[in-house]
Amino acid sequence: MATGWAGDGAVQDQIDATVKDGIQRARSRLPSGPGLSHCEECEAAIPEARRRAIPGVRVCVACQEARDRDAAFCGYNRRGSKDSQLR
Structure with a gap:
C-alpha cells in the first residue's frame, strides 16, 4: 500500500530493485x-x-566456507531505511 505521490507498485518496485542490486553485487x-x-x-x-x-x-569448499564465515557484511541500503519507507 503506497501513500502520497508514490504509485501503487512503488514498494514492490523498490523491493525488486534491492534484490536485483544484491544479485548483481554477489555475481x-x-x-x-x-x-x-x-x-x-x-x-x-x-x-x-x-x-x-x-x-x-x-x-x-572448506576454505571458501571459512572465508564466508569470516566475511563481515558491509552492504548498505542506498534507498533509505525501513523507517523512512513507512513515513
Whole structure:
C-alpha cells in the first residue's frame, strides 16, 4: 500500500530493485578467468565438478566456507531505511 505521490507498485518496485542490486553485487564477487586445480590456501585438490560449476574458482569448499564465515557484511541500503519507507 503506497501513500502520497508514490504509485501503487512503488514498494514492490523498490523491493525488486534491492534484490536485483544484491544479485548483481554477489555475481560481481564471483571468480572469473582460469581456475586452479589445487586450493591456493591449503593446497587441497579442487574437484573437477567444482571447477566446472564455478569458473575461475581458486579455493576448496572448506576454505571458501571459512572465508564466508569470516566475511563481515558491509552492504548498505542506498534507498533509505525501513523507517523512512513507512513515513
